[in-house]
Each structure stands twice: as C-alpha cells, then as structure tokens.
Amino acid sequence: MPALLIVMGIKFIDAVAGQYQYRPGLWSGGRRRKLLKKSYVKEITPRSENYSQWYSDVVLKAELMDYAPVKGCMAIRPYGYAIWEKLQERLDRRIKETGHQNAYFPLFIPQNLLQKEADHVAGFAPEVALVTKGGDEVLGEPLVIRPTSEAIICDFYSRWIQSWRDLPVLINQWCNVVRWEKSTRPFLRTSEFLWQEGHTCHRTSEEAEEEARKMLAVYKEFIETELAIPVLDGQKTEREKFAGALRTYTVEALMSDGRALQAGTSHNLGQHFARVFDITFLDRDDQLKHVWQTSWGVSTRLIGALIMVHGDDRGLIIPPRVAPTQVVVVPIISKKRRAEVLEAAKGVEAELSRQGIRVHLDDREEYSPGWKFNQWEMKGVPIRLELGPRDLDNRQVLLVRRHDDFREALPLHELAARLPRLLEEAQQSLFDKAKRFLEQNSYHCTDYQEFTGKVEEKRGLFLSPWCGDPECELRVKDDTRATIRCIPFDGPPAEGRCLVCDRPAKYQVYFGRSY
RNA sequence: CGGGGCGUAGCGCAGUUUGGCAGCGCACUUGGUUUGGGACCAAGGGGUCGCCGGUUCAAAUCCGGCCGCCCCGACCA
Numbered sequence: 001m002p003a004l005l006i007v008m009g010i011k012f013i014d015a016v017a018g019q020y021q022y023r024p025g026l027w028s029g030g031r032r033r034k035l036l037k038k039s040y041v042k043e044i045t046p047r048s049e050n051y052s053q054w055y056s057d058v059v060l061k062a063e064l065m066d067y068a069p070v071k072g073c074m075a076i077r078p079y080g081y082a083i084w085e086k087l088q089e090r091l092d093r094r095i096k097e098t099g100h101q102n103a104y105f106p107l108f109i110p111q112n113l114l115q116k117e118a119d120h121v122a123g124f125a126p127e128v129a130l131v132t133k134g135g136d137e138v139l140g141e142p143l144v145i146r147p148t149s150e151a152i153i154c155d156f157y158s159r160w161i162q163s164w165r166d167l168p169v170l171i172n173q174w175c176n177v178v179r180w181e182k183s184t185r186p187f188l189r190t191s192e193f194l195w196q197e198g199h200t201c202h203r204t205s206e207e208a209e210e211e212a213r214k215m216l217a218v219y220k221e222f223i224e225t226e227l228a229i230p231v232l233d234g235q236k237t238e239r240e241k242f243a244g245a246l247r248t249y250t251v252e253a254l255m256s257d258g259r260a261l262q263a264g265t266s267h268n269l270g271q272h273f274a275r276v277f278d279i280t281f282l283d284r285d286d287q288l289k290h291v292w293q294t295s296w297g298v299s300t301r302l303i304g305a306l307i308m309v310h311g312d313d314r315g316l317i318i319p320p321r322v323a324p325t326q327v328v329v330v331p332i333i334s335k336k337r338r339a340e341v342l343e344a345a346k347g348v349e350a351e352l353s354r355q356g357i358r359v360h361l362d363d364r365e366e367y368s369p370g371w372k373f374n375q376w377e378m379k380g381v382p383i384r385l386e387l388g389p390r391d392l393d394n395r396q397v398l399l400v401r402r403h404d405d406f407r408e409a410l411p412l413h414e415l416a417a418r419l420p421r422l423l424e425e426a427q428q429s430l431f432d433k434a435k436r437f438l439e440q441n442s443y444h445c446t447d448y449q450e451f452t453g454k455v456e457e458k459r460g461l462f463l464s465p466w467c468g469d470p471e472c473e474l475r476v477k478d479d480t481r482a483t484i485r486c487i488p489f490d491g492p493p494a495e496g497r498c499l500v501c502d503r504p505a506k507y508q509v510y511f512g513r514s515y
Numbered sequence: 516c517g518g519g520g521c522g523u524a525g526c527g528c529a530g531u532u533u534g535g536c537a538g539c540g541c542a543c544u545u546g547g548u549u550u551g552g553g554a555c556c557a558a559g560g561g562g563u564c565g566c567c568g569g570u571u572c573a574a575a576u577c578c579g580g581c582c583g584c585c586c587c588g589a590c591c592a
Contacts, residue, residue, distance in 0.1 A: 043553095050586085123592075368552085390551075
C-alpha cells in the first residue's frame with residue numbers, strides 16, 4: 001500500500017492516535033500528501049455514532065449558537081451570525097436585482113387579522129404566540145407575534161393599492177418570526193428564527209405564477225452557487241403546501257444522514273388573501289379586481305443545511321463564498337525567529353486582504369499551532385496557511401485545504417495569485433461532492449415492498465409513481481414516516497402505477513424522510 | 516404529548532447504592548519554560564450540588580412535588 005502510493009508521488013505521514021510525526025523536509029517541492037487516519041478532536045461525536053449528537057456538538061463547538069433560557073430559542077453567536085450575514089448579502093442582492101425593495105412590517109398582528117383567511121388560521125393556530133398583556137393593562141384584543149406576515153402585510157396592501165398602475169408590488173422584508181414548536185433543534189426548527197419573506201401583488205394570475213416560479217429559481221441558483229448545496233425543485237402536494245396558498249413550490253436538499261430538508265419555498269397565493277383582506281384595484285378595463293399574490297422565504301435553517309451537507313467528523317466545512325473567514329494564517333512562532341515569522345505572516349495577511357480575500361491572522365501566542373489547527377477546522381475555514389521558520393527559509397507557505405485535507409507548499413510570491421482559484425475549486429468541489437451524494441442516494445422505486453424496506457434501511461430520496469390521492473400519500477407516511485418532498489419540475493413523465501394503490505400514476509414524486 | 520436518559524465550578528464528569536469537611540479533568544488567573552496537529556512546571560481563584568418542601572443531630576446523597584435539558588417517537592410549511 002505505501003509503496004503504491006509513493007509510486008503515485010504521494011507521501012504519507014504516520015498518524016498515531018491522532019498525532020503526526022513530523023518529518024523534516026517533507027513540505028518542500030510543492031509535493032502533496034494525504035492523511036492515513038484522522039482522529040483529531042474528541043469533542044465532536046462521530047456522525048456514525050450519533051448523528052443528532054454530532055450536529056449538536058458542531059453548532060456548539062464551532063460557536064455558531066448557544067442555547068437560550070427559553071426552550072427552542074438561541075443566541076446566534078458572532079461566527080454563526082457572520083455566516084447568516086453572508087447569506088443575506090448574497091441573497092439580498094439577487095432579490096433586488098429581480099426588482100424587489102426591502103421594507104419592514106410590525107411584529108405584532110391583531111389576532112382578528114390572522115384569523116381572516118380560514119386555511120391560514122387553521123394552519124398556524126397551533127403554533128402562534130399570543131400577547132395578552134402590555135404592562136399592567138390587559139389588552140382588548142390579543143396580539144399575535146408574527147409566525148409569518150401575510151396577514152399584516154395584506155392589511156397594508158389593501159390600503160396602498162387602488163389602481164393597476166400601483167402594480168406590481170414587489171416587497172421583501174428581513175425579520176424574525178415566532179412559531180411555538182413542540183420539538184426544536186438549533187437552526188433547523190427554532191421557536192424564533194430569522195428569515196426573509198417576499199410579498200408581492202400582481203395584476204394577473206399569470207404574472208403571479210411567473211413570480212412564484214421565478215423566485216424559486218432564484219433560491220435554487222442562490223443555494224447551489226453560494227452554499228454549494230444541490231437542490232431538487234418542484235411543487236408541494238396539497239397536503240404539504242402552505243396554509244392559505246393556491247400552490248407551493250419548494251427546493252429540497254438532502255442531508256448527509258439521508259434525510260431531506262426543505263430549503264426554501266415560494267407560494268402562489270392566488271386571490272385567497274386578496275379576497276378576505278379586500279385588496280382590490282381598478283383595472284384598465286374599468287373593472288374592480290382582486291390582486292394576485294405570491295410570498296416566498298428562506299430562513300436561518302439554511303445554516304442547518306450548510307452544516308449537515310458539508311460537515312464532517314472534524315466539524316464544519318464552509319463553502320468559501322459564504323465563509324466569514326476564507327483563509328486563516330497560522331504562524332509557527334519559535335523563540336528565536338518570532339519577529340521574523342510574525343512579520344512575514346502579517347505580510348501574507350495584508351497581501352491577501354488586498355486581493356479581497358477574507359483572511360484572518362491567528363497570532364495568539366497563548367495557543368499552540370496544533371490547537372489552532374483543530375479550532376479552525378472545527379469552524380470550517382476553507383484554507384489554512386502555515387508559516388514557520390522552515391517555510392521562511394524556503395520562501396514558501398504550507399497550504400492545507402479543509403474539505404479534502406490536501407496539503408501543498410506554495411512559493412510565497414505565487415500565493416496571492418493562486419488563492420482565488422483555489423477557493424473557487426474548493427467551492428466547486430464541495431458542490432460536486434454534495435451532488436454526487438444526492439445522486440447516489442436517490443432511487444427509482446416502483447414496488448411498495450422494496451420502497452418501505454429501502455426507506456428504513458438507506459433513507460435518501462425515492463422517485464416513485466403516485467396516483468395523486470392524498471390517502472396514498474398518508475398511507476406512506478403512516479407506514480414509513482416518509483413524505484412527498486416534491487413533484488419535481490423536470491422529473492420523468494408519469495407512467496406506470498401508483499406505488500401504493502396500483503391505480504394509474506399521475507405523477508412521479510420524490511418521497512423521503514425529512515427534518 | 517408518550518417512552519428513555521440527565522441536572523454537582525464556565526465545560527465534561529465522579530461522589531448518591533450504604534447520609535458525615537464538595538472533589539477530579541479541562542478551561543480561567545499569575546509567574547516561568549515552550550510553540551510544525553489540542554505544550555509543560557509551579558502557585559492560585561471559582562459552588563444556592565436545578566427549584567420547593569419533608570425526614571434527620573446531620574442531606575448532593577433518603578422521601579414528595581415541581582422545573583429544565585438531551586435522545587427516540589407523535590405533531591408540524
């Protein structure tokens with residue numbers, strides 16, 4: 001085995017009980033090497049041992065969040081919030097490029113407003129938080145803390161819209177919402193979370209449909225490009241759609257434990273809300289008509305997806321485009337050459353920074369290099385540069401990639417020119433890997449026996465024929481806990497017989513267990 | 516909401532069976548030596564043992580009640 005690998009030009013280092021033996025001179029000449037074995041930190045439970053525990057360990061140890069004294073609530077710590085800010089920045093740009101403006105609507109919603117739309121209230125009633133007192137005063141009408149803002153925004157829209165000339169209304173808001181959840185998990189399902197919600201009004205049904213589809217496409221492109229997470233796009237079934245919507249579209253991602261996660265949704269609301277909130281306009285033909293609406297949102301849940309799609313047993317792996325820190329420089333400080341090394345490290349930091357790379361110099365002297373390596377790996381920084389006396393002598397820096405642990409000694413003068421490319425490669429490589437995982441864990445399945453067995457055994461996503469009857473959908477859920485994630489846009493045409501009831505299939509749908 | 520587990524220093528835990536000075540590791544502070552995969556030595560600081568009540572000369576430990584967190588389910592856009 002070692003002989004074979006040396007032939008391939010790769011050198012190995014013994015990894016004994018999670019520690020390397022350092023072999024001088026190995027880094028020179030731009031050679032690469034690979035680790036035999038990795039057991040770095042014991043603070044993170046291996047995924048294979050307990051996936052939920054792994055997830056908890058990662059969010060805490062990477063300092064993304066901390067638990068609040070209130071169940072289901074959390075502080076998003078600076079490092080976690082920095083990731084959120086990156087996501088916001090990238091998505092906000094896209095929302096504006098497609099013609100939307102940001103605005104802000106109130107947190108409190110009079111209870112009667114929320115209750116106007118029948119399906120909407122039925123869907124959200126079990127999970128609304130209600131304010132009944134302000135100070136000493138018992139409120140005449142209780143106030144709902146927004147679980148979503150359709151109701152309050154529609155109340156404003158009914159006043160703002162009179163003419164077809166006022167349309168379309170294209171507004172987005174970034175805010176927090178509250179849903180009283182029974183079981184909560186950091187980022188994936190919290191009682192309070194951050195998100196954006198777009199709310200638009202249109203003159204025609206076609207325009208609204210186009211908007212709903214367009215924003216779903218924006219989500220797909222955003223999530224795939226920036227978060228390096230491949231998603232399946234499609235439509236939700238009646239059972240799974242948004243409470244009050246005509247149709248719901250969704251992008252679904254597959255986590256590394258084989259469970260699906262709804263990463264973003266876009267709703268064609270039809271005229272359901274316009275009718276009950278009386279949002280009307282006088283059209284060109286002098287007729288008073290109800291507007292056609294959409295709403296769409298993604299949340300801090302995306303951070304959960306990021307963790308579960310890319311993370312490994314050493315912690316987070318953040319795609320470079322959304323990484324708060326893209327490159328960390330760790331100087332190897334020795335007593336004799338401390339000043340020299342630090343100066344060189346600062347030079348590297350400054351040069352990369354000039355290139356627009358988000359670089360951090362970790363020059364803390366109270367921690368050993370090894371400690372820093374582990375910490376930054378837990379935090380998922382894409383690239384680490386090690387710079388020590390030996391590197392100085394060789395005018396080089398040792399580069400280590402987080403996502404595949406490849407190491408390479410780079411000449412100092414080439415560094416700035418090569419890093420942007422290396423970061424892009426890391427981004428692409430993460431996407432490719434996630435895509436491969438999605439493909440390898442997607443199955444075409446037409447036999448119910450086989451289906452129930454495989455769902456239990458392998459998880460993943462199952463493309464199967466479905467007759468369209470909610471009863472069959474429910475039966476699958478009762479039997480297997482899997483739900484229909486979506487009716488894919490670009491799926492194969494319906495053919496064959498329903499997975500459950502054997503009647504002719506109307507759709508090919510993706511089934512899966514989900515978060 | 517059901518089943519299971521756990522609450523002792525910032526974190527991880529021992530001590531609870533059999534009541535008797537509240538401990539260990541990490542982290543933290545100070546000084547020194549170090550620094551290429553979680554360095555070492557020395558000296559320190561830090562506690563309402565989840566909360567309330569009961570038994571007892573004496574409770575982290577026994578009894579009753581409550582609260583919270585985690586895991587597995589149920590529920591949930």
